[in-house]
Amino acid sequence: MERLTTQQRQQFDDEGYVVVDNLLSPTEVDVLRHALAELEDSNRQDECLDWKGGHIVTIHGLPLLQGALSRLAQYRPVVDLISELMGRSIQLTGAILLDKHPQHNWDIGWHQDNGIYVDHIPDGAPEDIRGGIPVYSTLAMEMAQNVSCRISLDEAGFDTGGLYVLPRSHLENYGGNDKIEERFGDHVGVLAHQEPGSALCYRPLLLHRANKMTATGRRRILHLQYGPDDLKLPGTDTYPWPQGRPLTALESLLAE
Numbered sequence: 001m002e003r004l005t006t007q008q009r010q011q012f013d014d015e016g017y018v019v020v021d022n023l024l025s026p027t028e029v030d031v032l033r034h035a036l037a038e039l040e041d042s043n044r045q046d047e048c049l050d051w052k053g054g055h056i057v058t059i060h061g062l063p064l065l066q067g068a069l070s071r072l073a074q075y076r077p078v079v080d081l082i083s084e085l086m087g088r089s090i091q092l093t094g095a096i097l098l099d100k101h102p103q104h105n106w107d108i109g110w111h112q113d114n115g116i117y118v119d120h121i122p123d124g125a126p127e128d129i130r131g132g133i134p135v136y137s138t139l140a141m142e143m144a145q146n147v148s149c150r151i152s153l154d155e156a157g158f159d160t161g162g163l164y165v166l167p168r169s170h171l172e173n174y175g176g177n178d179k180i181e182e183r184f185g186d187h188v189g190v191l192a193h194q195e196p197g198s199a200l201c202y203r204p205l206l207l208h209r210a211n212k213m214t215a216t217g218r219r220r221i222l223h224l225q226y227g228p229d230d231l232k233l234p235g236t237d238t239y240p241w242p243q244g245r246p247l248t249a250l251e252s253l254l255a256e
Helices: 006-015 026-041 068-074 076-086 177-184
Strands: 017-020 049-052 055-059 090-100 108-111 115-117 133-137 147-152 163-165 199-202 208-210 219-228
Touching: 006 017, 006 076, 026 055, 026 068, 026 219, 068 076, 068 090, 068 219, 076 090, 076 147, 076 199, 076 219, 090 115, 108 177, 115 219
Parallel strands: none
Antiparallel strands: 017 199, 049 055, 055 090, 090 219, 108 208, 115 133, 147 199, 147 219, 163 208
Protein backbone atom coordinates (compact mmCIF):
# COMPACT_ATOMS: atom_id res chain seq x y z
CA MET A 1 0.00 0.00 0.00
CA GLU A 2 1.45 3.36 -1.02
CA ARG A 3 1.10 6.04 1.67
CA LEU A 4 2.54 8.99 -0.24
CA THR A 5 1.00 11.09 -2.95
CA THR A 6 3.00 11.80 -6.08
CA GLN A 7 3.54 15.35 -4.84
CA GLN A 8 4.82 14.15 -1.45
CA ARG A 9 7.25 11.73 -3.01
CA GLN A 10 8.48 14.42 -5.38
CA GLN A 11 9.01 16.83 -2.49
CA PHE A 12 11.03 14.26 -0.56
CA ASP A 13 13.18 13.43 -3.57
CA ASP A 14 13.78 17.07 -4.52
CA GLU A 15 13.85 18.91 -1.20
CA GLY A 16 14.97 16.16 1.19
CA TYR A 17 11.95 16.13 3.50
CA VAL A 18 8.19 15.61 3.72
CA VAL A 19 5.57 15.82 6.49
CA VAL A 20 3.02 12.99 6.46
CA ASP A 21 -0.04 13.88 8.53
CA ASN A 22 -2.10 11.32 10.46
CA LEU A 23 0.38 8.47 10.12
CA LEU A 24 -0.79 7.44 13.60
CA SER A 25 -4.33 7.73 14.91
CA PRO A 26 -5.16 9.67 18.12
CA THR A 27 -5.62 6.32 19.87
CA GLU A 28 -2.15 5.17 18.80
CA VAL A 29 -0.64 8.46 19.97
CA ASP A 30 -2.33 7.95 23.35
CA VAL A 31 -0.83 4.44 23.58
CA LEU A 32 2.66 5.93 23.17
CA ARG A 33 2.00 8.74 25.65
CA HIS A 34 0.75 6.20 28.17
CA ALA A 35 3.83 4.01 27.68
CA LEU A 36 6.08 7.00 28.32
CA ALA A 37 4.08 7.97 31.43
CA GLU A 38 4.43 4.43 32.77
CA LEU A 39 8.19 4.54 32.23
CA GLU A 40 8.40 7.87 34.04
CA ASP A 41 6.25 6.58 36.91
CA SER A 42 8.63 3.66 37.31
CA ASN A 43 11.46 6.12 38.12
CA ARG A 44 13.80 3.78 36.28
CA GLN A 45 17.42 4.90 36.32
CA ASP A 46 19.96 3.78 33.73
CA GLU A 47 22.47 5.36 31.38
CA CYS A 48 20.06 5.37 28.43
CA LEU A 49 17.61 7.70 30.25
CA ASP A 50 18.17 11.40 30.94
CA TRP A 51 15.82 13.08 33.43
CA LYS A 52 14.96 16.78 33.89
CA GLY A 53 12.10 18.49 35.69
CA GLY A 54 10.54 15.17 36.66
CA HIS A 55 10.42 13.95 33.05
CA ILE A 56 12.56 11.69 30.91
CA VAL A 57 13.90 14.16 28.36
CA THR A 58 16.11 11.84 26.30
CA ILE A 59 16.17 8.09 25.69
CA HIS A 60 19.17 7.07 23.58
CA GLY A 61 18.56 3.32 23.61
CA LEU A 62 14.88 3.38 22.74
CA PRO A 63 15.06 0.14 20.67
CA LEU A 64 16.37 -1.68 23.76
CA LEU A 65 13.19 -1.04 25.77
CA GLN A 66 10.16 -3.29 25.92
CA GLY A 67 6.68 -2.20 24.90
CA ALA A 68 5.04 0.30 22.59
CA LEU A 69 7.86 2.87 22.54
CA SER A 70 10.31 0.43 21.00
CA ARG A 71 7.70 -1.40 18.91
CA LEU A 72 6.92 1.87 17.12
CA ALA A 73 10.16 1.52 15.13
CA GLN A 74 8.77 -1.73 13.64
CA TYR A 75 5.13 -0.71 13.46
CA ARG A 76 3.64 -1.45 10.04
CA PRO A 77 2.60 2.14 9.09
CA VAL A 78 6.11 3.43 9.86
CA VAL A 79 7.99 0.57 8.20
CA ASP A 80 5.84 0.78 5.07
CA LEU A 81 6.40 4.54 4.83
CA ILE A 82 10.18 4.29 5.22
CA SER A 83 10.38 1.35 2.80
CA GLU A 84 8.42 3.36 0.25
CA LEU A 85 10.78 6.35 0.63
CA MET A 86 13.89 4.20 0.51
CA GLY A 87 12.73 1.74 -2.14
CA ARG A 88 14.64 -1.20 -0.65
CA SER A 89 14.99 -3.45 2.40
CA ILE A 90 15.72 -1.41 5.50
CA GLN A 91 17.32 -1.69 8.90
CA LEU A 92 16.76 0.27 12.09
CA THR A 93 19.87 2.33 12.85
CA GLY A 94 18.65 4.07 16.00
CA ALA A 95 15.73 5.59 17.87
CA ILE A 96 15.60 8.25 20.57
CA LEU A 97 13.03 10.21 22.57
CA LEU A 98 13.41 13.99 22.71
CA ASP A 99 11.19 15.89 25.18
CA LYS A 100 11.27 19.70 25.17
CA HIS A 101 9.34 21.49 27.92
CA PRO A 102 9.70 24.72 29.96
CA GLN A 103 12.08 23.06 32.45
CA HIS A 104 14.12 21.51 29.64
CA ASN A 105 14.16 24.08 26.87
CA TRP A 106 16.80 24.71 24.23
CA ASP A 107 17.48 26.01 20.78
CA ILE A 108 19.96 24.61 18.27
CA GLY A 109 21.42 26.15 15.14
CA TRP A 110 21.72 24.68 11.68
CA HIS A 111 23.26 21.22 11.73
CA GLN A 112 23.24 17.85 10.01
CA ASP A 113 22.65 14.42 11.55
CA ASN A 114 25.85 12.74 10.40
CA GLY A 115 26.24 10.51 13.48
CA ILE A 116 25.12 6.88 13.57
CA TYR A 117 25.05 4.28 16.36
CA VAL A 118 27.69 1.64 15.68
CA ASP A 119 29.05 -1.63 16.99
CA HIS A 120 32.35 0.10 17.76
CA ILE A 121 34.02 3.37 16.83
CA PRO A 122 36.54 2.92 13.99
CA ASP A 123 40.24 3.40 14.67
CA GLY A 124 41.19 7.07 14.60
CA ALA A 125 37.63 8.40 14.90
CA PRO A 126 36.64 10.59 17.90
CA GLU A 127 35.27 8.80 20.94
CA ASP A 128 31.53 9.53 21.23
CA ILE A 129 29.33 7.52 23.59
CA ARG A 130 25.64 8.40 23.99
CA GLY A 131 23.60 6.52 26.54
CA GLY A 132 26.32 3.89 26.67
CA ILE A 133 26.20 3.30 22.89
CA PRO A 134 29.04 4.26 20.49
CA VAL A 135 28.29 6.88 17.83
CA TYR A 136 30.41 7.35 14.70
CA SER A 137 30.37 10.74 12.95
CA THR A 138 30.42 9.99 9.24
CA LEU A 139 32.76 12.02 7.04
CA ALA A 140 31.48 11.28 3.54
CA MET A 141 28.03 10.48 2.12
CA GLU A 142 27.28 7.29 4.07
CA MET A 143 24.06 8.86 5.38
CA ALA A 144 22.80 10.04 2.00
CA GLN A 145 20.44 7.07 1.54
CA ASN A 146 19.26 7.01 5.16
CA VAL A 147 15.95 8.42 6.41
CA SER A 148 15.12 10.01 9.76
CA CYS A 149 11.48 9.86 10.86
CA ARG A 150 10.22 12.12 13.64
CA ILE A 151 6.90 10.98 15.09
CA SER A 152 5.30 13.80 17.06
CA LEU A 153 3.32 13.06 20.22
CA ASP A 154 2.49 16.76 20.64
CA GLU A 155 2.20 19.76 18.37
CA ALA A 156 5.65 20.79 17.09
CA GLY A 157 5.33 24.22 15.59
CA PHE A 158 6.30 27.89 15.78
CA ASP A 159 5.94 28.33 19.55
CA THR A 160 6.52 24.70 20.58
CA GLY A 161 10.06 24.17 19.32
CA GLY A 162 9.26 22.65 15.94
CA LEU A 163 11.93 21.89 13.37
CA TYR A 164 13.01 24.30 10.64
CA VAL A 165 14.59 22.74 7.56
CA LEU A 166 16.61 24.08 4.65
CA PRO A 167 15.26 22.40 1.51
CA ARG A 168 17.77 20.84 -0.89
CA SER A 169 20.65 21.10 1.60
CA HIS A 170 21.01 17.31 1.89
CA LEU A 171 23.31 16.75 -1.08
CA GLU A 172 26.58 17.40 0.76
CA ASN A 173 28.19 16.46 4.08
CA TYR A 174 29.43 19.84 5.31
CA GLY A 175 31.69 18.23 7.88
CA GLY A 176 31.27 20.44 10.93
CA ASN A 177 28.93 22.91 12.60
CA ASP A 178 31.46 25.78 12.41
CA LYS A 179 31.43 25.61 8.61
CA ILE A 180 27.64 25.29 8.57
CA GLU A 181 27.09 28.35 10.77
CA GLU A 182 29.46 30.44 8.68
CA ARG A 183 27.69 29.50 5.46
CA PHE A 184 24.04 29.26 6.50
CA GLY A 185 23.73 31.22 9.75
CA ASP A 186 21.56 33.96 8.19
CA HIS A 187 19.05 31.54 6.62
CA VAL A 188 15.62 31.22 8.27
CA GLY A 189 14.47 28.00 6.59
CA VAL A 190 11.02 26.44 6.41
CA LEU A 191 9.02 25.40 9.48
CA ALA A 192 8.06 21.72 9.17
CA HIS A 193 4.97 22.01 11.37
CA GLN A 194 3.73 18.78 12.93
CA GLU A 195 0.48 17.82 14.57
CA PRO A 196 0.34 14.83 16.96
CA GLY A 197 0.55 11.57 15.02
CA SER A 198 2.34 13.09 12.04
CA ALA A 199 5.73 12.00 10.70
CA LEU A 200 8.46 14.32 9.49
CA CYS A 201 10.71 12.25 7.24
CA TYR A 202 13.97 13.74 6.05
CA ARG A 203 17.44 12.85 4.83
CA PRO A 204 19.79 13.05 7.84
CA LEU A 205 22.16 15.40 5.98
CA LEU A 206 19.34 17.93 5.48
CA LEU A 207 20.21 21.07 7.45
CA HIS A 208 17.75 21.67 10.28
CA ARG A 209 17.44 23.80 13.40
CA ALA A 210 14.99 24.52 16.22
CA ASN A 211 14.05 27.43 18.48
CA LYS A 212 13.21 27.29 22.16
CA MET A 213 9.55 26.72 22.89
CA THR A 214 7.61 29.71 24.20
CA ALA A 215 4.34 27.87 24.89
CA THR A 216 3.55 25.78 27.94
CA GLY A 217 3.26 22.01 27.80
CA ARG A 218 5.60 19.48 26.22
CA ARG A 219 6.97 18.70 22.77
CA ARG A 220 7.70 14.99 22.69
CA ILE A 221 9.29 13.54 19.59
CA LEU A 222 10.14 9.91 18.85
CA HIS A 223 13.06 10.21 16.44
CA LEU A 224 13.52 7.01 14.44
CA GLN A 225 16.51 6.39 12.19
CA TYR A 226 16.68 3.96 9.28
CA GLY A 227 19.21 2.91 6.67
CA PRO A 228 19.46 0.48 3.78
CA ASP A 229 19.89 -3.11 4.89
CA ASP A 230 23.28 -3.20 3.16
CA LEU A 231 24.59 0.12 4.54
CA LYS A 232 28.41 0.17 4.55
CA LEU A 233 30.45 2.11 7.12
CA PRO A 234 34.27 2.43 7.17
CA GLY A 235 35.83 0.13 9.76
CA THR A 236 32.66 -0.71 11.67
CA ASP A 237 29.04 -1.80 11.36
CA THR A 238 25.75 -0.41 12.57
CA TYR A 239 24.81 -1.12 16.19
CA PRO A 240 23.20 -4.58 16.55
CA TRP A 241 19.75 -3.54 17.71
CA PRO A 242 17.53 -6.49 18.75
CA GLN A 243 15.00 -5.70 16.00
CA GLY A 244 17.27 -7.45 13.49
CA ARG A 245 17.79 -6.81 9.80
CA PRO A 246 16.28 -6.65 7.38
CA LEU A 247 13.58 -5.05 9.49
CA THR A 248 10.23 -6.82 9.59
CA ALA A 249 6.98 -5.04 10.40
CA LEU A 250 4.82 -5.56 13.48
CA GLU A 251 1.05 -5.24 13.17
CA SER A 252 0.43 -3.75 16.63
CA LEU A 253 2.04 -1.29 19.02
CA LEU A 254 1.08 -3.63 21.86
CA ALA A 255 2.59 -7.04 22.54
CA GLU A 256 0.56 -9.72 20.81
